Amino acid sequence: MLASVAVAWALISFGAHLHPETVAAPTIRRAPAAHTANPIVLLLAQVAVILALSRLLGMLCARLRQPLVIGEILAGIMLGPSLFGWVAPELFGSFFPQESVRYLGVLSQVGVILFLFLIGLELDPRLLRGRGHAALLISHASIALPFILGVGLTLYLYPRFFRMMPGMQFVGTALFMGAAMSVTAFPVLARILTERNLHKTDVGLLALTCAAIDDATAWCMLAFVIGIVRADGLVPGLITAAQAVAYVVFMFVAVRPMLRGLQKVYDHQGRLGAPMIGFILVLVLMSAWVTEMIGIHALFGAFLMGAMMPNGTKFVRAITDRLEDFTVCFLLPIFFAYAGLHTNIGLLHAGGLWLDTLLVIGVACLGKIGGSSLAAVVAGVRTRDALTIGVLMNTRGLMELVILEIGRAEGVLTPPVFAMMVIMALVTTGMTAPLLSLLARKTGAATTLQKPRDAILVPVAFPESGPALARLAHALLGTSSGQRHDPQLLPMHLVRPAEEQFGSGITELDEARDNALEPLLAEARRLGVPAEPISFVSQDIATDIAATARGRGASLVLMGVHRPVIGTEVLGGTVHRVFEQAEADVAVLIDRGFSQAARVLVPYLGTRHDRLALSLAERMSRMAGSQVTVLHVVRPGAAKLDVRKQVDETFPQPQPRSTVTLKVVDDAVPVDAVLREALGYDLVIVGVDEEWGLESHLFGWRPQRLAQACASSLLIVRRA
Numbered sequence: 001m002l003a004s005v006a007v008a009w010a011l012i013s014f015g016a017h018l019h020p021e022t023v024a025a026p027t028i029r030r031a032p033a034a035h036t037a038n039p040i041v042l043l044l045a046q047v048a049v050i051l052a053l054s055r056l057l058g059m060l061c062a063r064l065r066q067p068l069v070i071g072e073i074l075a076g077i078m079l080g081p082s083l084f085g086w087v088a089p090e091l092f093g094s095f096f097p098q099e100s101v102r103y104l105g106v107l108s109q110v111g112v113i114l115f116l117f118l119i120g121l122e123l124d125p126r127l128l129r130g131r132g133h134a135a136l137l138i139s140h141a142s143i144a145l146p147f148i149l150g151v152g153l154t155l156y157l158y159p160r161f162f163r164m165m166p167g168m169q170f171v172g173t174a175l176f177m178g179a180a181m182s183v184t185a186f187p188v189l190a191r192i193l194t195e196r197n198l199h200k201t202d203v204g205l206l207a208l209t210c211a212a213i214d215d216a217t218a219w220c221m222l223a224f225v226i227g228i229v230r231a232d233g234l235v236p237g238l239i240t241a242a243q244a245v246a247y248v249v250f251m252f253v254a255v256r257p258m259l260r261g262l263q264k265v266y267d268h269q270g271r272l273g274a275p276m277i278g279f280i281l282v283l284v285l286m287s288a289w290v291t292e293m294i295g296i297h298a299l300f301g302a303f304l305m306g307a308m309m310p311n312g313t314k315f316v317r318a319i320t321d322r323l324e325d326f327t328v329c330f331l332l333p334i335f336f337a338y339a340g341l342h343t344n345i346g347l348l349h350a351g352g353l354w355l356d357t358l359l360v361i362g363v364a365c366l367g368k369i370g371g372s373s374l375a376a377v378v379a380g381v382r383t384r385d386a387l388t389i390g391v392l393m394n395t396r397g398l399m400e401l402v403i404l405e406i407g408r409a410e411g412v413l414t415p416p417v418f419a420m421m422v423i424m425a426l427v428t429t430g431m432t433a434p435l436l437s438l439l440a441r442k443t444g445a446a447t448t449l450q451k452p453r454d455a456i457l458v459p460v461a462f463p464e465s466g467p468a469l470a471r472l473a474h475a476l477l478g479t480s481s482g483q484r485h486d487p488q489l490l491p492m493h494l495v496r497p498a499e500e501q502f503g504s505g506i507t508e509l510d511e512a513r514d515n516a517l518e519p520l521l522a523e524a525r526r527l528g529v530p531a532e533p534i535s536f537v538s539q540d541i542a543t544d545i546a547a548t549a550r551g552r553g554a555s556l557v558l559m560g561v562h563r564p565v566i567g568t569e570v571l572g573g574t575v576h577r578v579f580e581q582a583e584a585d586v587a588v589l590i591d592r593g594f595s596q597a598a599r600v601l602v603p604y605l606g607t608r609h610d611r612l613a614l615s616l617a618e619r620m621s622r623m624a625g626s627q628v629t630v631l632h633v634v635r636p637g638a639a640k641l642d643v644r645k646q647v648d649e650t651f652p653q654p655q656p657r658s659t660v661t662l663k664v665v666d667d668a669v670p671v672d673a674v675l676r677e678a679l680g681y682d683l684v685i686v687g688v689d690e691e692w693g694l695e696s697h698l699f700g701w702r703p704q705r706l707a708q709a710c711a712s713s714l715l716i717v718r719r720a
Helices: 001-020 039-063 066-078 091-095 100-124 132-162 170-183 184-197 202-230 234-269 275-295 297-309 312-343 351-378 383-393 397-410 416-430 432-443 463-477 507-525 541-552 573-581 608-624 643-650 672-676 706-709
Strands: 457-461 489-496 534-539 552-560 587-591 599-604 627-633 660-666 682-685 713-716
Touching: 001 202, 039 066, 039 100, 039 312, 039 397, 039 534, 039 587, 066 312, 091 457, 100 184, 100 202, 100 397, 100 608, 132 170, 132 202, 132 351, 132 383, 132 713, 170 297, 170 351, 170 534, 170 713, 184 202, 184 397, 184 672, 202 297, 202 383, 202 397, 234 275, 234 297, 275 297, 275 627, 312 383, 312 463, 351 383, 351 416, 351 552, 351 587, 383 432, 383 507, 397 416, 432 672, 457 463, 457 541, 463 489, 463 552, 463 587, 463 608, 489 541, 534 587, 541 552, 541 573, 541 587, 552 573, 573 587, 587 627, 599 608, 599 672, 608 627, 608 643, 608 660, 627 643, 627 672, 660 672, 672 706, 706 713
Parallel strands: 457 489, 457 552, 489 534, 552 587, 599 627, 599 682, 627 660, 682 713
Antiparallel strands: 587 713
């Protein structure tokens, strides 16, 4: 790290010698003021348009499996001179007059202050456990190389875009370009990991740790750079640095213990009241004010206050829940719009300028992907995992835009370079997901297929369905004998992607998994059934259920119905799609108070699905001692099947003959016969078949009488 600083400083010194400072005072060109009788009316209209367009483009990006932040940044750019001002310049000037833009600027700064506080809350020192050495090496390399390349890029860009600007300083510009190239968007990276179920893998945890260290280091470095940019000479710069260090020490010594005291108050009260959240907001704003007065920008103070909080606690989670939605849904889109009003892509009108933009993107990717990947290989990470870490660390997102807006406001970025860097932020963020998919296809790292084993995958959407599914799985698996090496019960909870771009989603995912699966896991522990919970964010629930069953080698997918049965809801929608896609057998439980499988009824018509029902009943008789009755319904005039032979083959000797009974009845309506016979049984296992009034339809247009009217718990099965 010290060597990289020395190299960067040598480049800066060389550039400063080539490009002496221009001392003329900066001039600001203002657009003609537009008169507005009531500024609040215009501000309300502006905010409404900003929020509507941000949500629209955000949802579009989510459908394209891109981070929401890309759509919101694009919304801001579209509302600026790049599109709105280019298509309708007069309307643009009337809707965004210069005097009203400053109100948007104030709101956006408040939003970013709260955002940086929330980012500080996300940093968890526990991520370093067991990964400190490798994470430090990779994160420092992912900062050092981009910083050096950013300074080197400034040597090329300065005479083209900076030198003729009044008041521009090479040293400040070079330092800032290096810092801007070094940032990684921890929230976006973490969200991508959770959506791809990589957050619990070794490579995912290592990338998360590196990104967290990267963020903390980058913001400290940025505070140092801003201090140099704002300072007028060496002595004021040293005074600013000393004051910043003193303030950080004060936060650790005095403020951090006080915040732990607040946590104890919260733990005692069990709730986060308005007085406490108000006090915390005062602390955030005061910290931001102090660092602004010191000369290292208000955002660093907000970030530092978040980092001082007792991270990873319910107290911090409660603070995040109270502030997150308002900040993300209301204030941050205003920041994107404010940044977009100062982004004019039309300035890049010449072909040479677009080549410069490609150069900026190339340098950014080379620094982050190259530095992170090489350091990961040196740390002992496999090449394909090292490339994955490099691609993830190249994600910049909103963090890059925040830094760029600081540089624009501080006067160290010219409008063309600001536009180039915004495009770079969009491209490096948008390319992350496709590159990860490409790496997965090339290396086969996305899914590790296992040999089929006698495991049951149990997707759970609602906690109340868990205990009955656990009891049914116990009837199929029996109690652990101590000889199993792998858990055979795989409870799974899938979470829909969150619409927010802030936050890693890891805490929320763990909480959702615990809430949904704990009743099932508690019942499994009581019954002695070993279980391995699975949870991740899913864009497509049915597809991911099928893929997980295939990847984990499950022989059966056991699902529950969570709503009252109306029409064909049982075998429609997600259930139908799982039926269509799963390579394993599938069973759907309609719970009517299932507690044990002492008496089991199997209606039999001879289809392959009925044979699966018979096979599952045999497992229950063997594992749980179930008394099984096979009901063969014969229509008048129809030939009887040789059901006895099938029963004897399915229930081989030396099974006690008393465990299975064959009953043959004549009935023109098979469903009526089953409904009459089902009374008194704990469970009815029936195959998907039109004869039983059970068909799988995506939209559920046909009534399913057996599913609706059966008095006993019903298990509907489909053979793969």
